[in-house]
Amino acid sequence: MSEAKKIRIAIDAMGGDYAPFSAVAGTVLAQKTYGDKIKLVLVGDQARIESELKNLNAGDLPIEIVPSAQVIGMAEEPVESIRKKPDSSIAVALNLQKNGQADAFISAGNTGAVMAASLIILGRLQAVSRPAIGAFFPTERGAAIVLDVGANSDCKAQNLYQFGLMGSIYFSKIFGNENPKVGLLSIGEEQSKGNELTIASHKLLSAGDLNFTGNIEGQDILKGKADVIICDGFVGNIILKFAESIDSFLGELVRRQVRVNLLAKIGALLLKPAFKDLKKNLDYAEYGGAPLLGINGISIICHGRSSPKAIKNAVGMAVTMVEKEINHLIEARLAANGSFVPSEVKQKQ
Amino acid sequence: MSEAKKIRIAIDAMGGDYAPFSAVAGTVLAQKTYGDKIKLVLVGDQARIESELKNLNAGDLPIEIVPSAQVIGMAEEPVESIRKKPDSSIAVALNLQKNGQADAFISAGNTGAVMAASLIILGRLQAVSRPAIGAFFPTERGAAIVLDVGANSDCKAQNLYQFGLMGSIYFSKIFGNENPKVGLLSIGEEQSKGNELTIASHKLLSAGDLNFTGNIEGQDILKGKADVIICDGFVGNIILKFAESIDSFLGELVRRQVRVNLLAKIGALLLKPAFKDLKKNLDYAEYGGAPLLGINGISIICHGRSSPKAIKNAVGMAVTMVEKEINHLIEARLAANGSFVPSEVKQKQ
Numbered sequence: 240m241s242e243a244k245k246i247r248i249a250i251d252a253m254g255g256d257y258a259p260f261s262a263v264a265g266t267v268l269a270q271k272t273y274g275d276k277i278k279l280v281l282v283g284d285q286a287r288i289e290s291e292l293k294n295l296n297a298g299d300l301p302i303e304i305v306p307s308a309q310v311i312g313m314a315e316e317p318v319e320s321i322r323k324k325p326d327s328s329i330a331v332a333l334n335l336q337k338n339g340q341a342d343a344f345i346s347a348g349n350t351g352a353v354m355a356a357s358l359i360i361l362g363r364l365q366a367v368s369r370p371a372i373g374a375f376f377p378t379e380r381g382a383a384i385v386l387d388v389g390a391n392s393d394c395k396a397q398n399l400y401q402f403g404l405m406g407s408i409y410f411s412k413i414f415g416n417e418n419p420k421v422g423l424l425s426i427g428e429e430q431s432k433g434n435e436l437t438i439a440s441h442k443l444l445s446a447g448d449l450n451f452t453g454n455i456e457g458q459d460i461l462k463g464k465a466d467v468i469i470c471d472g473f474v475g476n477i478i479l480k481f482a483e484s485i486d487s488f489l490g491e492l493v494r495r496q497v498r499v500n501l502l503a504k505i506g507a508l509l510l511k512p513a514f515k516d517l518k519k520n521l522d523y524a525e526y527g528g529a530p531l532l533g534i535n536g537i538s539i540i541c542h543g544r545s546s547p548k549a550i551k552n553a554v555g556m557a558v559t560m561v562e563k564e565i566n567h568l569i570e571a572r573l574a575a576n577g578s579f580v581p582s583e584v585k586q587k588q
Numbered sequence: 589m590s591e592a593k594k595i596r597i598a599i600d601a602m603g604g605d606y607a608p609f610s611a612v613a614g615t616v617l618a619q620k621t622y623g624d625k626i627k628l629v630l631v632g633d634q635a636r637i638e639s640e641l642k643n644l645n646a647g648d649l650p651i652e653i654v655p656s657a658q659v660i661g662m663a664e665e666p667v668e669s670i671r672k673k674p675d676s677s678i679a680v681a682l683n684l685q686k687n688g689q690a691d692a693f694i695s696a697g698n699t700g701a702v703m704a705a706s707l708i709i710l711g712r713l714q715a716v717s718r719p720a721i722g723a724f725f726p727t728e729r730g731a732a733i734v735l736d737v738g739a740n741s742d743c744k745a746q747n748l749y750q751f752g753l754m755g756s757i758y759f760s761k762i763f764g765n766e767n768p769k770v771g772l773l774s775i776g777e778e779q780s781k782g783n784e785l786t787i788a789s790h791k792l793l794s795a796g797d798l799n800f801t802g803n804i805e806g807q808d809i810l811k812g813k814a815d816v817i818i819c820d821g822f823v824g825n826i827i828l829k830f831a832e833s834i835d836s837f838l839g840e841l842v843r844r845q846v847r848v849n850l851l852a853k854i855g856a857l858l859l860k861p862a863f864k865d866l867k868k869n870l871d872y873a874e875y876g877g878a879p880l881l882g883i884n885g886i887s888i889i890c891h892g893r894s895s896p897k898a899i900k901n902a903v904g905m906a907v908t909m910v911e912k913e914i915n916h917l918i919e920a921r922l923a924a925n926g927s928f929v930p931s932e933v934k935q936k937q
Contacts, residue, residue: 379840389775392783426738426825434741434822457829461837473783474823476775478830480806485834488810491728496859506858509851 245278246561248554249332249341252283253310254348256543259283261347263291265550270300272551273558280341282307282332307331313543317351321359329353333360336536343537343557345528347545353538354390354531361536364566366573369398370533371472372540373406374479375526378463384410385424385460387472388479388529394471396439399423403449404576405532405569406467412563413556414466422455422465424474430454436471448576527552530560533569537561594627595910597903598681598690601632602659603697605892608632610696612640614899619649621900622907629690631656631681656680662892666700670708678702682709685885692886692906694877696894702887703739703880710885713915715922718747719882720821721889722755723828724875727812733759734773734809736821737828737878743820745788748772752798753925754881754918755816761912762905763815771804771814773823779803785820797925876901879909882918886910 250266252259259281266279278301281288285306292298309324321330329352335341337360346353354372363370371387386402387394403421410419423440425433430441432454444451455464460478470478497504527549528541537560539553560566599615601608608630615628627650630637634655641647658673670679678701684690686709695702703721712719720736735751736743752770759768772789774782779790781803793800804813809827819827846853876898877890886909888902909915 379837392775424826426741426822426829434820437822457826457831458833460830461833471783473775473786474826477773477806477823478826480775481809481827481830482806484807484810488728489838502858506855506860509855510845510859511855 245276246343246558247278247280247341248343248345248557249280249282249305249335250550250554251328251332251344251346251348251353252281252288253307253328254313254346254353254543255541255545256313256347257545258347259287259291261545261547262550263288264295264547265545265554266302267292267295267297267300268547268551269554270297270302273554277554277558278303279554280305280332280335282335283310283328305331305335311349311352313349315349315352317349317355320349320352321356327352327356329356330360333357333536333538337361342561343539345539345541345550345553345557347528347541347543347550350389350540350543353540357531357534357536357538361534361538364533364535364570364573366570367401367405367533369394369401370531371398371402371405372475372529373409373532374475374529376460376468376479376482378461380463382414382526383460383463383466383468385468385470385475385479386532387470388475389472390531391472393473394436396436396443399436399440399469399471400443400447400449401533401573402469403444403447403451403467404572406469407449408568408572409530409532409560409565410467412565412568413559416466418450419466420452420464421449421467421469422452422459424457424460424468424470424478425454426456428454428456440469525552527554527556530556532565535566537566594625595692595907596627596629596690597692597694597906598629598631598654598684599899599903600677600681600693600695600697600702601630601637602656602677603662603695603702603892604890604894605662605696606894607696608636608640610894610896611899612637613644613896614894614903615651616641616644616646616649617896617900618903619646619651622903626903626907627652628903629654629681629684631684632659632677654680654684660698660701662698664698664701666698666704669698669701670705676701676705678705679709682706682885682887686710691910692888694888694890694899694902694906696877696890696892696899699738699889699892702889706880706883706885706887710883710887713882713884713919713922715919716750716754716882718743718750719880720747720751720754721824721878721880722758723824723878725809725817725828725831727810729812731763731875732809732812732815732817734817734819734824734828735881736819737824738821739880740821742822743785745785745792748785748789748818748820749792749796749798750882750922751818752793752796752800752816753921755818756798757917757921758879758881758909758914759816761914761917762908765815767799768815769801769813770798770816770818771801771808773806773809773817773819773827774803775805777803777805789818874901876903876905879905881914884915886915 280303307328309327373386374388425437528539531538656677658676722735723737774786877888880887
């Protein structure tokens with residue numbers, strides 16, 4: 240495949256709790272997995288990246304390094320840090336995409352900074368009022384995408400409608416399910432139940448052309464009652480963080496039991512492979528990362544604790560997003576819906 | 589103990605998925621547990637209650653029956669059903685309390701109807717702007733109370749402040765912890781993080797006299813970072829329902845593993861007693877029910893699927909609320925805080 244046709248992905252080498260190791264090792268894994276069809280670019284401290292590549296015996300792989308001199312810490316104030324550090328790995332990598340030298344961006348760094356920089360540097364897609372972060376949740380039937388999980392604390396009904404539209408397109412292209420069910424996260428199934436936001440959103444969604452299945456409740460998420468679950472970023476973020484904490488809570492309870500009970504200990508050993516499979520079902524790394532949907536480009540936010548495997552899977556996610564032209568589809572669908580999701584969106588542009 | 593000094597508790601025999609069995613069996617269990625110090629009153633269909641008591645060989649226990657002719661179904665519209673059915677078991681039982689013939693009310697029936705009827709019949713405590721439902725969550729350190737979990741979808745900062753105050757008093761009297769930590773459920777630890785409601789609430793809580801530990805995030809709930817967790821009833825209800833669904837989700841995943849793996853099956857058998865203890869940790873029945881805090885009386889809402897044990901534990905909860913004079917403490921503390929949680933509350937009365 241010619242260099243020009245390859246899918247070019249810029250990866251933030253300096254972001255995440257295990258930087259630069261996880262990003263570099265994940266990039267190596269991805270290069271070996273996807274080979275010829277991708278061109279990977281690691282952005283960050285050149286000497287440290289080269290040293291990690293050497294440790295991994297990966298010096299011969301066709302991975303490019305673009306140096307950047309600054310790093311945005313995990314706890315830094317997002318907008319402020321973007322302004323103060325124009326040569327951060329996040330900004331440099333996103334500018335590659337802006338200038339046409341990359342098709343996608345992946346980072347396990349400061350979520351707020353990645354989000355803010357993506358918005359500032361790449362901008363929004365035309366007609367999208369608020370980009371949203373989509374996160375996969377495991378369900379009894381497979382997986383669901385929940386959005387927004389943190390980009391927008393206070394939302395309007397139009398925003399939630401657009402989350403549903405973007406999530407539907409994304410879900411259908413990732414899983415090959417052409418008509419995913421869209422559920423509005425609320426309290427109570429009736430359209431009159433919920434808060435001011437969900438009651439207004441229910442009306443908009445009922446009038447729209449998504450496969451809207453109505454309100455779903457907290458207990459319906461893991462049951463897989465909807466494929467695309469929409470909510471404001473405040474509720475979505477709390478549910479996501481709560482869900483991510485269940486694993487360690489259960490682990491702690493099981494450890495306490497096993498400590499005082501020998502038979503339980505033997506049982507736990509025999510069940511270990513099954514637990515491992517179970518954990519895999521709950522593991523965010525299986526999904527790679529959370530896409531920031533609605534920006535004029537591709538930006539995938541990975542967990543700060545991302546393993547190399549998670550980074551590799553995020554590369555796979557980026558490849559799918561480029562190949563399936565997700566952004567083009569979102570724009571086309573929003574343009575067709577112009578008369579329906581109206582004034583507020585137009586005013587904001 | 590003289591009849592007059594006994595704690596009198598009215599129990600809705602007709603509410604819940606297993607009515608009247610669960611309520612009657614739970615009442616019998618409670619009578620045997622608390623004996624002389626309580627007087628229990630079952631409200632509902634006299635013939636069915638008598639028949640259940642007979643099946644349980646409990647005809648000799650000093651349990652009173654107050655007949656009521658109507659039943660509010662689990663799916664009926666709350667306010668409408670209260671208006672249309674003045675002789676429902678819920679209304680009759682609450683009127684016993686209003687007229688001084690009972691000190692507390694317990695129901696596993698229609699949550700919305702119990703809430704609406706409690707407000708209509710008993711009213712609010714002076715200075716409480718919005719009553720809230722508090723639910724216990726298990727944590728790595730014991731238990732936390734989350735409120736509101738469903739009474740108020742849209743809240744103001746003053747409401748959340750009062751939830752924190754009521755929750756603190758309740759938690760301290762139930763667990764004997766005089767200075768429980770109050771956490772504001774939000775996204776991000778900094779006071780500037782969250783939505784409009786939490787940012788305003790953070791200011792109010794910081795200025796107040798509760799043991800406020802600042803914002804907590806979704807992952808902090810099960811870690812036990814706060815004893816009293818405050819949020820609006822929309823967020824709280826979604827988190828509660830999500831948490832209640834984890835058990836069946838994990839059960840389903842484990843069943844799938846065990847089906848295909850013999851060693852895992854043996855392991856699961858050996859681990860069974862440990863799993864049982866684990867389940868107990870996650871079981872709402874251990875806590876009995878969720879109190880509706882802020883009303884001028886005592887009303888405890890039990891899960892629709894409540895077992896007799898859950899009803900029995902709710903009776904224990906009611907006894908504690910009466911003995912510790914929770915409502916008196918809430919009123920006293922709010923009166924002392926009069927200058928601080930001000931105009932909005934006063935206007936609403």
